[in-house]
Amino acid sequence: MEKQVNVLVVGEGGREFAVAKKLQESPRVKQVYCAPGNVGMSTVGVVPVAIAETDFAKLIQFAKEHNVAWTFVGPEDCLVDGIVDEFKAAGLKIFGPDARAAQLEGSKDYALNFMNNYHVPTARHATYRDQTAAINNVGQFGFPVVIKENGLAGGKGVVIAKDRVEAIKTIKEMFVNGQARLVIEECLSGPEYSMFVLISNGHYRILPMAQDHKRAFDGDKGPNTGGMGAYSPLPQLSSAVRQQMIDEVLKPTVDGLVAGEYHYHGILYIGLILTDDGPKVIEYNVRLGDPETQVILPRMKTDLFELVDAAINDRPLPEVEENEDACFGVVLASKGYPTKPIHGQKLGTFPVDPNVTIDYANVAGTINDLRGAGGRLLMVIGKDDSLQKARDHVYDYLRQLDEPECFYRHDIGAKAGLQ
Structure with a gap:
């Protein structure tokens, strides 16, 4: 067997918990460190490191001192700010797009220009730098x-305005909040899907697909969040439509990355909506999604370390094999999320249950005395041979908890016919 190595994951949330846990399972991995990580990571053998994800100099120093083979970057803000460029300049291997390529998420306008240039289908749109022009032209896209x-908004910088009054109010608020530019798009309708693709300089592998639930409350009501739950696989997605997404969206995107000389090594998330005119892109993200990561990685038979290691070193990518199990997860969030989540609440106990696992995110304190430390606190995940069984495990567990200062959605998976 090849020698075991150390790896570093940058980030602290549920996505990084899931990535670090999956990497730690690899026989090739000696130790996974996560900076800054969270206290829950001790439950899966991952070592949190008290270095801020924005402190690139200290992260580089740590990677050198701890003989880290390579670093996996979770959060988009680090990628946009150039962590990959700085690690490479220091002679270190790292997985993620450089700052230029990360603009595909860092700027909606940049991403839309990329789609236009490389013929990737998306909504009718326009970018405005002037409040008056935006207000005068908003009607041309119809309502909603x-x-x-x-710029970056953690999945929350999108408003679907139902009429002109709400649209004008939103435009004024966004410009007041320091926006130099905002994007206005026609409202596409249809089911939404998340496609995650590992890309290595023009070569790619598609990871298991998932469906996220962005709105805060049941019935897709309330404000947009970073995501309140997800599941995989997608029984409502036919293999023919999946292939259409690959042919009409993924392939021109990857061809565009090659033509534009992006030398992309990392994950590309494609947020898709299946309209009457075919699949269209809602957005690109340049990293794994949260909470989708927590349900797609457990479905991968393929060793995540081997896949990323091949991409970083420009070796042929192993095929991505999916197991037959279904995976279903629901986020437990602090009251007030996403606008004003409460902090510091004492969380109850989370008893061990063979039917579920818990991926921790915004928690503090100790594992035996957990406190809330932000919006989305953790995700309860069920895995079984059917989505319905996996869903039942999760909701049976959540009903047993006594968390008066938290909330969760009760209808995750309804679009797949689950109840």
Whole structure:
């Protein structure tokens, strides 16, 4: 057997918990470190490191001192800010797109220009730098209309305005909040899907697909969040439509990355909507999604370390094999999320249950005395031979908890016919 190595994951949330846990399962991995990580990671043998994800100099120093083979970057803000460029300049291997390629998520306008240039289907859209022009032109897209902050907003910078009054109010608020640009798009309708693709300089492998649930409350009501639950596989997605997504969206995207000389090594998330005119892109993200990661990685037979290691070193990528199990997860969030989540609440106990696992995110304290430390606290995940069974495990567990200062959605998976 090849020698075991150390790896570093950058980030602290549920996505990084799932990535670190999956890497730690590899026989090739000696130790996974996660900076800054969270206290829950001790439950899966991952070592949290008290270095902020934005402190690139200290992260580089740690990677050198602990003989880290390579670093996996979770959060988008680090990628946009150039962590990959700085690690490479220091002679270190790292998985993720460089700052230029990360603009595909860092700027909605940049991403839309990329789609236009490389003929990737998306919504009718326009970018505005001037509040008056945006207000004067918003009607041309019809109502409801989608209004997006141009920059990073953690999945929450999107408003679907139902009429002109709400649209004008939203435009004014976004410009007041420091937006130099905002994007207005026609509102596409249809089911949404998350496609995650590992890309290595023009070569790619598609990871298991998932469906996320962005709205805070049951019935897809309330504000957009970073995601309140997810499941995989997608019984409502036919193999023919999946192939259409590959042919009409994924392939021109990858061809565009090659033509534009992006030398992309990392994950590309494609947020898709299946319209009457075929699949269209809602957005690109340049990293794994949260909470989708927590349900797609457990479905991968393929060793995540081997896959990423091949990509980083420009070796042929192993095929991605999916197991037959279904995976279903629901986020437990702090009251007030996403606008004003409460912090510091004492969380109850989370008893061990053979039917579920818990991926921790915004928690503090100790594993025996957990406190809330932000919006999405953790995710309860069930895995079984059917989505319905996996769903039942999760909701049976959640009903047993006594968490008055938290909430969760009760209808995750309804679009797949689960109840």
